[in-house]
Amino acid sequence: MSANRALVARPRWLQRYRVNWPGLAVIAAGIALWELYSRTLGAHFDSIASATQTFQALKWLLFEGPLLAQLLHTLIVSLIGWLVASTLGFAMGLAIGIWRPVWMYTMASIEVLRSIPSISFVSIALLIFGFSLQTELVIVIYVSQWPVLLGTAGGIRSTPGGLLEVARSFRLSRSATIFKVILPAALPNIIVGFRLSLTLSISLAVVAEMVGNPAGLGFGIVFSQQAVQPAQAFAYLLVIGLLGWGMNFILVTVIGRVFRGYGPLV
Amino acid sequence: MTDSSGESALAFRCRALSVDLGVGEARRRIIEDLDLEVPRRQFLCILGESGVGKTTLLRVFGGLVDATADSVLELNGERVVGPPQGAVFVFQNYAASLLPWRTARRNVELGLEATTSKAARQQRVTAALRQVDLADHADDYPWQLSGGMQQRVQLARALAVEPDLLLMDEPFGALDAMTRENLQVELRRIQQTSGATVIFITHDVDEAVFLADRIIVLKGKPASIGIDVMSRLPAERDQVRTKESPEYLELRHRVYEAVSRRSGGGKE
Ligand SMILES: Nc1ncnc2c1ncn2[C@@H]1O[C@H](COP(=O)(O)OP(=O)(O)OP(=O)(O)O)[C@@H](O)[C@H]1O
Ligand SMILES: [Mg+2]
Numbered sequence: 001m002s003a004n005r006a007l008v009a010r011p012r013w014l015q016r017y018r019v020n021w022p023g024l025a026v027i028a029a030g031i032a033l034w035e036l037y038s039r040t041l042g043a044h045f046d047s048i049a050s051a052t053q054t055f056q057a058l059k060w061l062l063f064e065g066p067l068l069a070q071l072l073h074t075l076i077v078s079l080i081g082w083l084v085a086s087t088l089g090f091a092m093g094l095a096i097g098i099w100r101p102v103w104m105y106t107m108a109s110i111e112v113l114r115s116i117p118s119i120s121f122v123s124i125a126l127l128i129f130g131f132s133l134q135t136e137l138v139i140v141i142y143v144s145q146w147p148v149l150l151g152t153a154g155g156i157r158s159t160p161g162g163l164l165e166v167a168r169s170f171r172l173s174r175s176a177t178i179f180k181v182i183l184p185a186a187l188p189n190i191i192v193g194f195r196l197s198l199t200l201s202i203s204l205a206v207v208a209e210m211v212g213n214p215a216g217l218g219f220g221i222v223f224s225q226q227a228v229q230p231a232q233a234f235a236y237l238l239v240i241g242l243l244g245w246g247m248n249f250i251l252v253t254v255i256g257r258v259f260r261g262y263g264p265l266v
Numbered sequence: 267m268t269d270s271s272g273e274s275a276l277a278f279r280c281r282a283l284s285v286d287l288g289v290g291e292a293r294r295r296i297i298e299d300l301d302l303e304v305p306r307r308q309f310l311c312i313l314g315e316s317g318v319g320k321t322t323l324l325r326v327f328g329g330l331v332d333a334t335a336d337s338v339l340e341l342n343g344e345r346v347v348g349p350p351q352g353a354v355f356v357f358q359n360y361a362a363s364l365l366p367w368r369t370a371r372r373n374v375e376l377g378l379e380a381t382t383s384k385a386a387r388q389q390r391v392t393a394a395l396r397q398v399d400l401a402d403h404a405d406d407y408p409w410q411l412s413g414g415m416q417q418r419v420q421l422a423r424a425l426a427v428e429p430d431l432l433l434m435d436e437p438f439g440a441l442d443a444m445t446r447e448n449l450q451v452e453l454r455r456i457q458q459t460s461g462a463t464v465i466f467i468t469h470d471v472d473e474a475v476f477l478a479d480r481i482i483v484l485k486g487k488p489a490s491i492g493i494d495v496m497s498r499l500p501a502e503r504d505q506v507r508t509k510e511s512p513e514y515l516e517l518r519h520r521v522y523e524a525v526s527r528r529s530g531g532g533k534e
Contacts, residue, residue, distance in 0.1 A: 162362030165330060168348075169355045170377040170427075180376070184367045 081140030093152025151193025155186025
């Protein structure tokens with residue numbers, strides 16, 4: 001009853017986010033099982049940290065260790081990388097989607113480039129830029145531009161013919177057709193591209209930090225591994241997971257508010 | 267050009283109009299050697315069995331599909347290349363013709379945005395939505411509306427631009443009988459007051475006879491004009507009295523015969 005009252009009293013904007021109790025319960029159960037396992041069956045493996053050890057390591061890293069600075073580094077790099085990649089990918093996808101010749105000349109190269117596993121570019125970037133922030137940014141941007149590029153180009157190319165015909169029959173200008181019909185029709189695809197790109201930019205930032213740029217959460221996790229500090233490595237893993245989840249949550253929320261009119265489309 | 271005499275001036279003129287559709291091997295002649303003259307302000311209904319080429323003909327008239335190179339197609343004395351100014355479509359497939367991210371009101375606005383100031387636009391949109399009885403649903407999105415309501419939004423979008431030429435492809439096919447009859451009366455009234463030329467495709471003989479000044483039945487593969495009859499009904503139409511009048515019944519009889527003759531035409 002009092003819980004109900006608390007819900008009613010919450011500010012308007014908060015009421016839209018219901019707490020997913022069953023989901024939280026599963027997570028809590030998972031943590032409990034993890035703790036149980038590392039105290040019983042797994043007790044003699046030094047390399048597996050228990051939940052309590054991990055949380056203690058997390059606390060130490062946060063208040064006395066370098067965690068906050070590293071988190072900030074990864075956050076900023078992946079955000080900047082994502083923004084640059086999204087802008088580039090959107091601009092190129094727009095050109096490819098709108099001008100038929102551009103599509104014809106570039107699509108084959110794009111298919112080839114895209115099918116090279118992104119991790120293999122890490123070595124190339126290292127060769128060119130050395131162990132640096134530049135390496136990290138280049139990797140992040142290069143890899144996470146693809147989903148936006150392909151989502152934009154594909155979304156534009158698959159604009160329903162009926163809508164294009166409506167635009168033609170109302171004699172809409174070329175730019176009006178693009179802004180009022182083609183881009184809105186492609187928007188759901190473009191947004192999927194933005195979301196995939198965000199996930200990729202965080203992953204690639206961490207990968208690049210592990211091998212190419214000694215900074216951030218990726219470096220932190222490698223450092224703890226080399227220092228044989230399993231609890232710290234687990235703590236980093238937790239933080240990386242939370243970072244990805246949090247950024248995706250924010251993006252989805254922002255999209256939901258900006259494009260509310262799209263109803264079932266987004 | 268005798269452009270000033272509004273009643274008799276020609277809207278459409280086509281001579282030896284042929285249309286091919288499809289690409290490569292699958293390219294077929296859909297319409298062959300069609301001659302037709304449509305005066306301004308005429309309400310022309312086109313009938314014909316499914317797949318005969320009604321939609322194709324309408325799209326050619328509206329400049330969305332090209333006729334063969336040697337065809338002549340003119341609107342108000344000018345060759346039709348691309349959608350002409352003042353012409354507007356109501357498409358058969360309403361679900362694919364509304365912008366799903368725009369409300370009914372914003373959909374109706376689409377054709378006015380380049381030409382009309384915001385205030386004048388609002389007024390015309392509201393009036394158009396009222397004409398199709400959707401004033402209460404102005405702020406709904408298409409996915410919140412029934413099929414018949416969506417088609418009425420499309421109709422309002424066409425009416426809002428106050429067109430000279432309305433190209434309508436079975437616009438009332440998805441509506442219930444009541445709404446349909448009301449809209450028939452309303453459309454006829456709008457056509458009479460605005461002086462628009464209307465080319466209206468339908469499957470329904472009664473609808474054609476009730477609405478038309480003139481009826482054409484398309485037949486054959488490739489299609490050409492089967493019959494071409496003028497209506498002798500008075501300009502004012504009424505769902506009860508018009509349908510009881512001898513002229514109505516006579517025209518209905520002729521058109522029914524023409525439409526059903528084509529099915530047995532091959533044998534005798
Ligand atoms: N893009 C196309 N390519 C090739 N053939 C086509 C194409 N579009 C339509 N056709 C053919 O043209 C013919 C006429 O089609 P159309 O859509 O004009 O028929 P319709 O009279 O409007 O039929 P309905 O009453 O069912 O709407 C059909 O036989 C169809 O198969
Ligand atoms: Mg049709």
